[in-house]
Amino acid sequence: MSRIAYVNGQYVRHAEAAVHVEDRGYQFADGVYEVCEVWQGNIVDVPRHLDRLDRSLRELRIDWPMARAAVEFVLHQVVRRNRVRNGLVYIQVTRGVAKRDHFFPPEDVAPSIVVTSRSSNPEAAKALAEQGIAVVSFPENRWPRVDIKTVALLPNVLAKQNAKENGGKEAWYVDSDGFVTEGGSTNAWIVTRDGTVVTRPADSGILRGITRAAVLELIQSEGLTFEERPFSLSEAFEAKEAFVTAATSVVMPVTKVDGKIIGNGHPGTVATRLRELFHTATDLQAV
Structure with missing residues (x-):
C-alpha cells in the first residue's frame, strides 16, 4: 500500500x-x-x-x-x-x-x-534503549523563543549532525553559563549520585515537552526525588545516570556525554523504569 x-x-x-x-x-x-x-x-x-x-x-x-x-x-x-x-x-x-x-x-x-x-521498529528502539546512547554538547545558538515549536530547525540540524560526526545520537545544547538547556530534539535529564532526578525548568530556554510532562507525572507517582533546575555539563559527567525524552524516543538512556562515560556506562535503573512505565502516564487514543 x-x-x-x-x-x-x-x-x-x-x-x-x-x-x-x-x-x-x-x-x-x-x-x-x-x-x-x-x-x-x-x-x-x-x-x-x-x-x-x-x-x-x-x-x-x-x-x-x-x-x-x-x-x-x-x-x-x-x-x-x-x-x-x-x-x-x-x-x-x-x-x-x-x-x-x-x-x-x-x-x-x-x-x-x-x-x-x-x-x-519498536524492537530496534528497545535494543537501543538497552544499550544507551551517546550525546555531544554544542553551544546554544538558537533564538530565544525555543518554547514555540516552530519549523525553524536549522540550528538543531547542525547540532545533531555535529553529534553524529562525533559518535553521538543526540546533541545537548549548552548555554553561555555552562548549563545544559535541552537536546537537539529532546529534553535532557540527569540522576545525581544521591538519586535525585534533575531537569531544566520549562519556563524559558527549552520546549515544554509532552513526553517530559508524562515523565514528571511518573516521577511523582513513583515517589522519586526531583529537582527542576539547570544542571551543568560537569554535573552531568558526575551523574549516576542520564537520559533524554521525546515523542520519537520516549525515555532513552544516555551512557556517554562528550566521550565521558556516565555512571557505570550502562542504562540506569531510573531511566529504564521510567521507560517501562511511560505509557501508563499517557492518554491513548485507539486508531
Missing part, C-alpha cells in the same frame, strides 16, 4: 504530496509542527499535543487551518490509512501561500496543513 499524506484538504499519495513553492513555511520557516507517537495502535497524548499546537499557533498569530476536532480526525485517518501500528504522526501548519514578503499576508490567505505518518 502506498503511503498517504494529508495536504490542505486532500489525502494524496505520499510520493505526490506537495505544497506551493511560495508556502511561507518553505520560504520563511513561518510555521509550527507537532509529532505524536503511535504505540500499539494508539496515538499518544493527542490532547496535550493539540494544546501545545494551539499555543504555538497563537504565539505566531497563525489561525487554526480547520476546527481542532477536524485536525484530530485527520490525525487518526492518516495513521489508519498508512496502517501504522508503531511509529509517529506528524502535523505541520504554516501561515499559508502568498507572494514572498516579510509582512504577514492578507487575512484571506488560509493556513497550510500537512499531516504524514510512518512506521518505526
Whole structure:
C-alpha cells in the first residue's frame, strides 16, 4: 500500500504530496509542527499535543487551518490509512501561500496543513534503549523563543549532525553559563549520585515537552526525588545516570556525554523504569 499524506484538504499519495513553492513555511520557516507517537495502535497524548499546537499557533498569530476536532480526525485517518501500528504522526501548519514578503499576508490567505505518518521498529528502539546512547554538547545558538515549536530547525540540524560526526545520537545544547538547556530534539535529564532526578525548568530556554510532562507525572507517582533546575555539563559527567525524552524516543538512556562515560556506562535503573512505565502516564487514543 502506498503511503498517504494529508495536504490542505486532500489525502494524496505520499510520493505526490506537495505544497506551493511560495508556502511561507518553505520560504520563511513561518510555521509550527507537532509529532505524536503511535504505540500499539494508539496515538499518544493527542490532547496535550493539540494544546501545545494551539499555543504555538497563537504565539505566531497563525489561525487554526480547520476546527481542532477536524485536525484530530485527520490525525487518526492518516495513521489508519498508512496502517501504522508503531511509529509517529506528524502535523505541520504554516501561515499559508502568498507572494514572498516579510509582512504577514492578507487575512484571506488560509493556513497550510500537512499531516504524514510512518512506521518505526519498536524492537530496534528497545535494543537501543538497552544499550544507551551517546550525546555531544554544542553551544546554544538558537533564538530565544525555543518554547514555540516552530519549523525553524536549522540550528538543531547542525547540532545533531555535529553529534553524529562525533559518535553521538543526540546533541545537548549548552548555554553561555555552562548549563545544559535541552537536546537537539529532546529534553535532557540527569540522576545525581544521591538519586535525585534533575531537569531544566520549562519556563524559558527549552520546549515544554509532552513526553517530559508524562515523565514528571511518573516521577511523582513513583515517589522519586526531583529537582527542576539547570544542571551543568560537569554535573552531568558526575551523574549516576542520564537520559533524554521525546515523542520519537520516549525515555532513552544516555551512557556517554562528550566521550565521558556516565555512571557505570550502562542504562540506569531510573531511566529504564521510567521507560517501562511511560505509557501508563499517557492518554491513548485507539486508531
